[in-house]
Structure formats: structure tokens, C-alpha cells
Amino acid sequence: MGITQHKDIEEGDNKSHEDLKEPFIDNTSKNVKDSEETDQNGSITMTLLSTVVAVCGSTEFGVCVGFSAPTQSAICNELNLSVAEYSLFGSIITIGGMIGAISSGKIADKIGRKGAMALSSVFCIAGWLAIFLAMGSVLLDTGRFFTGYGIGIFSFVVPIYIAEISPKELRVGLTTLNQFLIVTGSSIAFLLGTVVSWRTLALTTGLAPCILLIAGLFFIPESPRWLAQVGRKVEFESSLRKLRGAKANISGESKEIQESILTLESLPKAGIFDLFEPEYIKPVIISVGLMICQQSGGINGINFYASETFQFAGLKSGKSGTIAYGLIQIPITIVGMILLDKSGRRILLLISSCGTCLGCFLTGTAFFLKGQGVFLEWVPFLAVGGVLLFIASFSIGMGAIPWLIMSEIFPLHIKATAGSLTCIVNWLGAWAVSFSFNFLVNWSPAGTFWLFSGFGVLNIVFVAKLVPETKGKSLEEIQASL
Template sequence: MTITLHADVENGDTSRENLKEPFIDNTSKNVNNSEATDPNASIKMALFSTAVAVCGSTEFGACVGFSAPAQAAICNDLDLSVAEYSLFGSIITIGAMIGAVTSGRIADTVGRKGAMALSSVICIAGWLAIYEAMGSVLLDTGRFFTGYGIGIFTFVVPVYIAEISPKELRGGLTTLNQFMIVTGSSISFLLGTVVSWRTLALTTGLAPCILLIAGLFFIPESPRWLANAGRKVEFEQALRKLRGPKANIDAEANEIHVHILTLHRLPDATLLDLFEPEYIKPVMISVGLMICQQSGGINGIGFYASETFQFAGLKSAKTGTIAYALIQIPITIVGMVLIDKAGRRILLLISTCGTCFGCFVTGTAFFFKNQGILLEWVPFLAASGVLMFIAWFSVGMGAIPWLIMSEIFPLHIKGVAGSLACIVNWMGAWVVSYSFNFLVNWNPAGTFWLFSGFGIFNLIFVAKCVPETKGKSLEEIQASL
């Protein structure tokens, strides 16, 4: 697997040679080095561009949130068994794994905007197939296509946001990715309690993709991708558009220019290059965080939350599902506010402790149920543990692994390395989501205690291996690693 640069650069076009000169002429009439920057103008386009990009995150959330409220209705309407529905619920992760394999190459070849547009089209095709399904074949095919689309989104959305954001806002803006994932998931959970699963597919499924495609006409391409492709004029236009017409972009442009020059002296990256000494540490950090995120059980708990509440004996599974949906949004906002203040590492530590405890509480509730102890408390404890889990997950472990992935890799290996991290994430998601129903039917207490045990190992990994990246430019982070 190799990273493909823009064709003109690969073919030895003079644009590559032009990289020897600064991307921005310091004497340009359009920039006055002594001119004060309007801070509001300098972030408006970055905020708008982020808002457009995270429509892809909303689509991600809508896809993963669809299976929980739709489970009973789909099984009844299409006469699916538990095994058949487990395949439907988990096949999205197979598509996402394949999407992850190709995401880096696509984003490097057609740009970040092109990758988001392609992903949107694929997701639309998938949702239309689900809407028209009269049996498991078309249903699973549509679910697979939506998985492929969100597999691309998982890489390109955080990377695009990280590459367009001012460093002092990068953490908060990038965590909007997770915020909109949980928003999309919550909308699916809530709307799924009042509309049919076919209507749910047409509304929460299609709307984010349509908004994203429309918004792409109004936002700039990633300046770093344009610089890497040797497109100087478009690079300057994009950076000025993002930072505001009166912003002094000389320092940032020249920092990017120097970084790109260094990258272009290096050979094209391959998968084997990720195991070179200079890259092994960021690869270990990113892949390790993806394993931590999935081994905690998020996709099993999230995909089948309503069934978990029913199994625990909660009188109204819909009440638990609504609570699950509503708790994610405010807690994710708290994480967004804290990420550039408290830092990434401390939030990961707190989040990991909280998810570990939540799973332990739920496992203990099911243990009480099996032993006939405190039966009147079982539904409350089980639901409380699940809600604690999703609340603490939303604080840090949901967003920060994707943020750190977008920060720690140099541009020339970001495609390959990001694809590897996404593959690992989605492989873990498939294992958890496919096996969850079988594990819970076998031993519900043991299932949640298993997730809790993984949480202890995750806590040790974060404490020992994950660095703090708060307040550093992408180039400073990569140099430190």
C-alpha cells in the first residue's frame, strides 16, 4: 500500500520544484505584516467548514444508531432470526473495514472534499437499498454500503478538521466529530421510537449526506493537502479563506511549506514503512487507542442497547433508550469544552475509569439477577451502569482517539497510517458487535465484566504510552514524536 500524491507532483511537474520557493510571498500587497488580525473573521470559515464536514459524523452516528431502535420491527417485518439480525447489525463494520483500507488512498488522491463527497454518495445508495429491502439480502447489502461510506468518513472528517483548524481551536473543533456522531446516534434512537424503520432510513440516513454534498460547494479544500499536491495558488486561496482576508498567514504558510519540503524529500510511504523506528511510536499510540476504544464494548452496548434494557427487566426499554440518547449530547459538550483546557490525556484517563466502572456495575446487576439477589434493584443497576458507560465514553474515549490519530502522523504517511488505525478500529467493532448478542445470551454478567477487565488494561496503556498534544501545532507534535 502506498500513498499517492497529486498526479502532477508524481509526474515531476514543475509545481514540485516550485516548492523550493515560499508558498506565500511576504511582500505580497494583499498582506500587511503589521496589520491586526480580526479574530472573528479568522475563524468564521474554519467553523463553517467544520460544520459541513461533521455532517459526515452525523451520518456515522445515524448508521450505528439505526440498529438499536429498529431491531424488533425489522425482525418482525422481515422474519429475521437473532443470528440474521446480528449479521445485519455487524456487517456495517465489515464495510467500514474495507472503507478504512481505501480511505487514506482516496483522501490523498482526490482530496479531503472529494473523499467526503464519494462517501456521501455511497451512503445514500446504501440507505435506499435498506428502505427498499423485502428480505435479508438487500437489507445486508445496504448496511454494507453505509458501512463502507462511514469507513471513509472515520478517517477523512477528523483529518480534514485538524488540517484546517487553528492550533488553539483544533482540539475543540475536532471533537465536534464525536459530538455529531453521538448527535446522529441520539436522533436515530429518539426518532426510531416513534417512526417506522423505513422512515428512519430515509430521514436520519439521507439528510446528513445531502447537507454535506451541498455544503462542499462552499468550503475550501485542506490547505495542507493542496500544499502537498503542489497547488500553490489554491493553497494560498484556501488558507486565506480559512483565516480571514485580513489575517497574516505568512508564519503558518511558511511552517507548512517547510514541513512539505521535508516530506517531499522522503520516498512514498508503504505499509512496511510504518514499522520504521521513527514511525513506530505514533503507530503504536494510534492503533493502541483504537483497540482501547473498541475493547471497552461500545459497539455491542450501543448497537443493542434496547435489547440490553429489556434483558435486564426494565419495564420500558424505550425509556432506557431515550435516556441513552439524551445523555450523550450534554456530556460530549463537556468533553469538547475541556479538551483544549484540561488536555487529551487526562480526559482519556478519566473516561477509561468511568467506562470500566459502568461495565462493572452492569455486570454486577446481571450477576444479582442470575443469583436471585436484590431482584428489584437489577433493572435500575443495569440501566445505570449502561448510562454511566456511555456518559464517560462520551467525555473522552469516543472522540480523543480519532483526534490523536489526526494529529500525530506526518502528512506523507497519514493516509497509510490512518487507514491502518481505522482498519483496527473497525475490526474490533465487528468482533464486539457480532459476538455481543451471543455473549449476553451465554453469560450477561461475564460479558460486562469482560469489558470492565479490558478497561483496566486500557487505563494502563493510556497512562504509560499516550502523550499530551494540547496546544501544539501538527508539525510540533510530529517533530516531538
């Protein structure tokens, strides 16, 4: 599942209402001086603490997504669930996530970023308790839906909060922690799920990030940008001072934030139909197309049901494959983060698409050989190797880059609406793949993975033909080229 990104107000990147070509702020020597004083005298301790608290929500996101893979056999056996019933359990999280993501913007604007994170944690806690207590599919599905709704809110509010509290020079680095902690949470669920029961996993790994986040919210400030947006000036300045340190000169940054909010409020409100005007249709095709590419490769089917896939391939318990799956995500994600600004977005997407395509082809071939009863000793190695190649390739590019490109190719005044559209496409794709995966595997394991591999070929063509390289370009240059 990808990460939901919405509008991010960045100084120097925002445009005026008149022609969207002039920067928000006239960077006078005074502002430069203020910025230098902030760098010299400020403290980032509170900013780092606030980021650590916020990414507990990212960890919770990863745990929720990763929970179903190592627990499928145990849940089905204990609660006597059919394939259809477990497919509903596995996929209903995406329905909750879609609803949560769609409503998250209004929630975060109404009760603040901290309030939205607290509300999301409450839903996730309620969901995990329902899963822990479940004795049948109804309470199990209800809990899964609640956790989905919670992470849908997290998917919006966590990156927004981090972007809004971070100084400019740290913003990119801190916001990448969101994706990294999602992967980390997923890996934790994969690894612990192989050694503890599914109820214990729900009660511990599921609840822990939420409890830590709620406790941490008492010690961190609200987003100064949100406080300025709702007119709470005294609290705005207090929050900004806490984030920058008692000795920091915040006058220049305070002025920039307030002016950027005034400029944003002057921009026209774009509706969904505005996205289909001629000047925006290409960015829409690129962003929506990338979300379809991300989901059509099969990530949520493979991720949600990895353990069963390994068992079907011939591994005795599927635990060894699941452990390898969990371990490989973290270092590969780090590699992707390092390469992102060195090699460029487009080349990483091409490498990622080729790798996911090949991984699915190898896995499909393994199941074909098993069906034919030939080279059976190679089947587990091919299947596990193919799945691991898939997840490594996905983690290096197709996981996070579509959201990054979406945030770069749309002008500011339609970014929120475009984000909502791509979010809906992404969650719907996640639901379709995760719900249908078990049925497809029962129809034909080889055919299922070859189908995903075929989509991978189409994804390569799409990226090669339509996706622009945005590395090293300003937002204005990117949008002008489209």
C-alpha cells in the first residue's frame, strides 16, 4: 500500500494567485539573516522528538498492513474461516483506509494534527481489541475495518505534521522517515508473527505504537502552521518557539508561514472536474497511472498472504520465507532512500518495475513446475526467491516514488484535489488485489503470478513512455514541462 500525500506548504515553492510563478516570499537580506540566526541559535531537539512521536503512527500503519501475512493459517484454523471469509478480513482494511484517508483532511483541519493522530490511535486500539477478542468473523472484520480507518487518517496526518514542524533544511530527511517506519512496522509484524500467536501479536505489537503515540502527544506541540491557519496566534508563536528552541530567532519564519497561509487562502478552490481540464490532464494520467501500476503488480496480495504463498510453494511452515520477507524490506528501503536523489525517480521506477515483473514471473514459473510435477526440488527456492525479488524491487522504487511524483507534478491550488483522487484510486486498487488474491491463487497459482508479471510489463512501458524525470528540477520547471 502506498502512502497518501496531500498538500504541503513549502516556502519558496508556492506561487501567487495571479500567475503561480512568483514565490510567496521576497527573500530579503533580513529574512536570510533571520534564517541564519535560527540555524546558529536554534535547537531541533523538540522537532526530532515530535517526529519520533508522529512516526509511531507510521509504525502502526506498517503493523496493520503486515498483520495478516504471518497469521493467516492460525486464524483460519482457530476460527474455522473459509477462503472468502479470510479474504474479506484481509482486504477490509483497505476499505477502512480509503474512508479514513478521504475524511482525514477535514478531521485534521477541524481538530488539529495532534487531535487527528489521537483519534486515529483510538480507532486502531479499538480495532486491535476487537481482533484480540474475536471468536468469529464479525468481530474480526469489525476490528480490521477500525484499524484500516485509523491508518487511513495516519496516512495523511503523519507526513503533513512532520512537514509542517520541520525547518526547511531538514524537511526532506524527516519526511522520509514516514515511509521507512511503515516498512519497519510491517517487518516487525512479519517477524514477531512467526513466534507469537495472532492474538498476542494484536495485543502487543498492534497496541504498542498507539499507546506510545498517545503518551507522546502530551509532550509535543501542535503544528504551528495549523495554529496560524485557525487564527490562534499566541499558541502559534509558542509552538514555533518550542520547535526551534528558546534562543532561536523565529520572526522571519513566523512571517513566512503567515504570508504563505494568506497566499494559499487566496488561491481558487479546485473541484474534481477541474482536474480534467487540458492543462492538467497529463499530470492526472501520470499520477493515477502510477497508482494503478503500484497496485496492479500485486503488492497487497503478496504482502497480505505471503505466509500462505510460501507454504503453497512447498515450505513446511512458511516461517522461513516470512522471516526473510520481513528482514529484506528495511535495508532495501534505506538503499532506495539514498538513491532517490542520486540516481533519479524515473530510473528507480524502471528498475523497480523490471524487478517486480521478474519476481512474479519466477514465482509463477515455480508454481507451474509444481503443477507439472517437474524439478520439484527447485520449486520452493524459485517461489521464495521470486517473492523476495519482488518485495526488494518494490521497496526500492514503486512503493514511495509514485507519491513523491504526485506531489511534484501538480500546481499548488489543485494538489489537494489531485491527492484525493489518487488516494481513492490507490485504496480501491489495494482492495481489489487483496480481496481477489486468494480466489485467483485457488484458480491458478501460476496464472496469478504471471498475470501480475504481465501487468509489470505494462508498468515498464507506462513509466518509460509517460513518466518524466523530476530529479534536480524545481516545481515550476516540472509543471511547465507538462
